[in-house]
Amino acid sequence: MRTIDVARGLWQGRAQARTNDMNLFFDIRVAVxxxxxxxxxxxxxxAGLDYxxxxxxxxxxxxxxxxxxxxxxxxAKPAKAKxxxxxxxxxxxxxxxxxxxSADVAGPxxxxxxxxxxxxxxxxxxxxxxxxxxxRSALGQGVRVNVEFVSANPTGxxxxxxxxxxxxxxxxxxLLDFAGYDVTREYYINDGGAQVDVLARSAYERYxxxxxxxxxxxxxxxxxxxxxPVGAAIKAKYGRELLEKPEEDWLAxxxxxxxxxxxxxxxxxxxxxxxxxxVFSSEKALYGTGRIEAALQxxxxxxxxxxGVLDPPKGKLPEDWEEREQTLFRSTQFGDDVxxxxxxxxxGWTYFAPDIxxxxxxxxxxxxxLIDVFGADxxxxxxxxxxxxxxxxxxxxxxxxxLVQLVKLFKNGEPFKMSKRAGTFVTLRDVVEQAGxxxxxxxxxxxxxxxxxxxxxxxxLEQSKDNPVFYVQYAHARVCSVLRKAQEAGWDxxxxxxxxxELPAPWHPAELELxxxxxxxxxxxxxxxxxSEPHRVAFYLFDLASDLHALWNRGNDVPELRxxxxxxEAASSAKIALxxxxxxxxxxxxxxxxxxxxxxxx
RNA sequence: GCACCCAUAGCUCAGCUGGAUAGAGCGCUGCCCUCCGAAGGCAGAGGCCUCAGGUUCGAAUCCUGAUGGGUGCGCCA
Numbered sequence: 001m002r003t004i005d006v007a008r009g010l011w012q013g014r015a016q017a018r019t020n021d022m023n024l025f026f027d028i029r030v031a032v033x034x035x036x037x038x039x040x041x042x043x044x045x046x047a048g049l050d051y052x053x054x055x056x057x058x059x060x061x062x063x064x065x066x067x068x069x070x071x072x073x074x075x076a077k078p079a080k081a082k083x084x085x086x087x088x089x090x091x092x093x094x095x096x097x098x099x100x101x102s103a104d105v106a107g108p109x110x111x112x113x114x115x116x117x118x119x120x121x122x123x124x125x126x127x128x129x130x131x132x133x134x135x136r137s138a139l140g141q142g143v144r145v146n147v148e149f150v151s152a153n154p155t156g157x158x159x160x161x162x163x164x165x166x167x168x169x170x171x172x173x174x175l176l177d178f179a180g181y182d183v184t185r186e187y188y189i190n191d192g193g194a195q196v197d198v199l200a201r202s203a204y205e206r207y208x209x210x211x212x213x214x215x216x217x218x219x220x221x222x223x224x225x226x227x228x229p230v231g232a233a234i235k236a237k238y239g240r241e242l243l244e245k246p247e248e249d250w251l252a253x254x255x256x257x258x259x260x261x262x263x264x265x266x267x268x269x270x271x272x273x274x275x276x277x278x279v280f281s282s283e284k285a286l287y288g289t290g291r292i293e294a295a296l297q298x299x300x301x302x303x304x305x306x307x308g309v310l311d312p313p314k315g316k317l318p319e320d321w322e323e324r325e326q327t328l329f330r331s332t333q334f335g336d337d338v339x340x341x342x343x344x345x346x347x348g349w350t351y352f353a354p355d356i357x358x359x360x361x362x363x364x365x366x367x368x369x370l371i372d373v374f375g376a377d378x379x380x381x382x383x384x385x386x387x388x389x390x391x392x393x394x395x396x397x398x399x400x401x402x403l404v405q406l407v408k409l410f411k412n413g414e415p416f417k418m419s420k421r422a423g424t425f426v427t428l429r430d431v432v433e434q435a436g437x438x439x440x441x442x443x444x445x446x447x448x449x450x451x452x453x454x455x456x457x458x459x460x461l462e463q464s465k466d467n468p469v470f471y472v473q474y475a476h477a478r479v480c481s482v483l484r485k486a487q488e489a490g491w492d493x494x495x496x497x498x499x500x501x502e503l504p505a506p507w508h509p510a511e512l513e514l515x516x517x518x519x520x521x522x523x524x525x526x527x528x529x530x531x532s533e534p535h536r537v538a539f540y541l542f543d544l545a546s547d548l549h550a551l552w553n554r555g556n557d558v559p560e561l562r563x564x565x566x567x568x569e570a571a572s573s574a575k576i577a578l579x580x581x582x583x584x585x586x587x588x589x590x591x592x593x594x595x596x597x598x599x600x601x602x
Numbered sequence: 603g604c605a606c607c608c609a610u611a612g613c614u615c616a617g618c619u620g621g622a623u624a625g626a627g628c629g630c631u632g633c634c635c636u637c638c639g640a641a642g643g644c645a646g647a648g649g650c651c652u653c654a655g656g657u658u659c660g661a662a663u664c665c666u667g668a669u670g671g672g673u674g675c676g677c678c679a
Contacts, residue, residue, distance in 0.1 A: 053619095053620090055618090055621095057618065058618085059622080060621085060622060060623080060624090061622075061623075064622075068621095068622085070620095070621065073621070073659080073660085074621095076659080077658095077659085082659095083659075106622075107621080107622045108621075108622075108659070108660070109621095109659090110621075110622065153679065190679060192679095193678075193679060194678075194679085195678080195679065283679095310676060312676085313603085313604080313675055313676080314603040314604060314675095318675095318676080320677095321676080324676075324677075326676070326677070328676095336605095337604070337605055337675085338604095338675090338676085340676085341676055341677065343677080344676095344677040345676095345677045346677075348677090350676090350677070350678090350679095351678070351679050355679095375673095376606090376607070376672080376673055376674085377673060377674070378673090378674080378679085379605085379606050379607070379673055379674055380605075380606075380673080380674040380675055381674085381679095382605095382606070383605080383606085403606080403607070403673090405607080405608090405672080405673085406672085406673080446615085446616095447614095447615075447616095448615085448616080450607060450608075451607090451608075451615075452608085452672075454614075467641095468627080470641065471627095471641085471642090474639090474641065474642085477639085478638085478639070478642095481638075481639065482638060485638065486638095520618090523618080524618075527618050527619080528618090530619075531618085531619070535616090536616090536618075539616060539617090539626085540618095542616095542626080542627085543626085546626085549642060549643070550643070550644090552638080552639090552642080552643085553634090553640090553642065553643035553644080554643085554644095555637080555638065556634075556635080556637055556638095556640095556642095556643075557634085557637085557643095557644095559637080562637085562638055563638060564638045565638095566638090600639095601639085601641070
């Protein structure tokens with residue numbers, strides 16, 4: 001698992017930083033560390049121990065207790081003591097904590113903790129009081145992070161591949177935001193290269209078509225229908241005046257015009273998915289400002305630019321390979337495989353050069369952490385980009401690059417090849433219109449970003465239990481349904497009222513399982529944020545929904561477990577408080593994923 | 603040839619930054635609707651965590667190598 005290096009340092013340094021909300025695992029860990037400190041001051045343990053690896057987590061087997069800590073095993077070696085000995089002493093101290101009913105040493109030195117049932121009531125009340133803020137963390141407090149994602153070329157509509165990057169980047173940004181980071185969502189528009197010339201020429205042909213002439217969509221131009229309205233728009237703006245003019249008279253203007261149109265379309269695509277960028281940065285805007293020259297000058301001042309000749313790649317040689325001296329960035333000094341050219345043979349910049357300048361602007365804007373979300377096909381670009389950021393920031397800013405694996409399309413179980421020419425090009429709009437934004441987003445987050453994703457239209461469109469998003473939304477809808485029924489009975493089921501309900505004691509095992517899962521949420525958020533892995537939220541929600549469904553179903557056999565206790569407002573309030581707490585967490589998690597918490601399934 | 607990513611149940615995949623008896627969904631077997639929504643639940647079968655070494659109290663997790671797959675490899679972005 002990868003982590004954000006910067007965040008790791010901050011995590012350890014800020015271990016005490018947190019919000020006022022309850023984070024049960026965090027709180028108990030504080031108690032464990034306090035107990036350890038006490039043992040140090042009593043001379044039982046040596047001073048100066050590093051507690052960083054001391055964890056308080058759910059035990060693998062619920063029979064072991066409510067929580068477990070590995071403190072004794074982690075500290076055994078540095079403290080030069082036997083794990084069991086440390087564990088015995090630590091367990092004794094922990095048993096004195098009011099929230100802890102028992103602390104038992106088990107296995108190689110685990111300490112299993114059993115918590116007072118009152119703790120679970122406290123968690124439930126806390127969720128109801130904090131509402132959407134429950135689980136919010138101070139993990140990233142004071143860290144400004146820039147998440148650059150999508151950055152699709154402004155030459156056409158977004159396709160399914162972009163969709164995954166968009167969903168992942170957006171969910172990651174939301175997750176980091178929830179974990180306390182100061183997040184900026186950013187899109188880099190590649191509007192400076194040759195591909196926008198191609199776009200302009202393609203649009204020109206559609207313009208001719210709009211004027212009643214036969215378009216000449218030559219090989220190498222973009223044939224897509226999406227340029228037809230662009231051609232019409234050009235005609236509306238310029239009339240027929242461009243028809244007789246040579247390319248050099250209209251190229252620059254149409255480049256800008258068409259790019260604008262494409263970006264409008266892309267913004268629309270993103271909006272249909274529920275993605276909203278904070279900043280759009282233009283590559284072209286860097287040209288002529290001296291930014292690119294300045295960035296490269298800076299690298300040159302650092303002795304990282306030189307004129308040189310690269311060795312040809314090993315293995316099969318490109319057909320047009322010839323030895324050539326070029327302007328190179330010494331990226332090998334930062335772990336890259338070869339130095340990278342920044343100028344083309346025609347004197348223009350390579351794609352890399354403005355990208356260096358662009359990343360420099362991010363550094364200068366004061367971000368502490370940069371995250372780029374790339375498609376896996378850009379994996380070869382990772383090392384040089386990291387090298388550039390490391391060089392320009394003199395190692396002060398970390399660039400973390402998350403690669404998103406490509407999406408494998410299926411239709412009715414058959415692999416489905418996308419091809420612009422064959423017209424089997426599946427756009428983001430196609431997907432969203434057919435499957436809906438919620439389903440698309442959730443499905444794309446049910447896989448780790450670096451694992452390939454199968455996207456089968458038949459399965460994704462199917463509104464069944466095979467579709468995890470329905471399972472999770474269904475759990476939320478069920479709670480809403482119960483609330484509606486309770487309110488029909490004339491009972492006050494506001495969160496404020498529920499937070500004061502007398503909660504069940506003792507708890508039924510099915511209820512306990514649910515409330516324990518709810519208690520894990522803040523910890524899950526921090527784990528997911530530290531790993532930059534929003535898919536963990538999706539998996540957590542599935543588990544949480546599963547616990548709710550399980551409890552619900554128990555109500556079929558055990559009437560006392562039903563959320564609605566006919567004619568008994570007090571008893572119902574207690575049950576519904578728990579259900580509502582679950583719904584609050586589902587809603588919170590779905591918000592991070594950008595999925596609507598359905599109030600009813602229709 | 604080199605770099606990056608991946609390899610866990612029949613299939614698709616999780617596995618909480620090294621912990622206890624490795625989990626879920628689908629599929630398979632068997633149960634559960636005069637009962638707050640069965641779009642669901644419960645139980646069961648199913649594993650050499652690709653292979654071989656290494657690190658240590660302890661490895662699916664970290665390191666090295668092998669094998670198999672994906673992606674990329676100067677003047678495209």
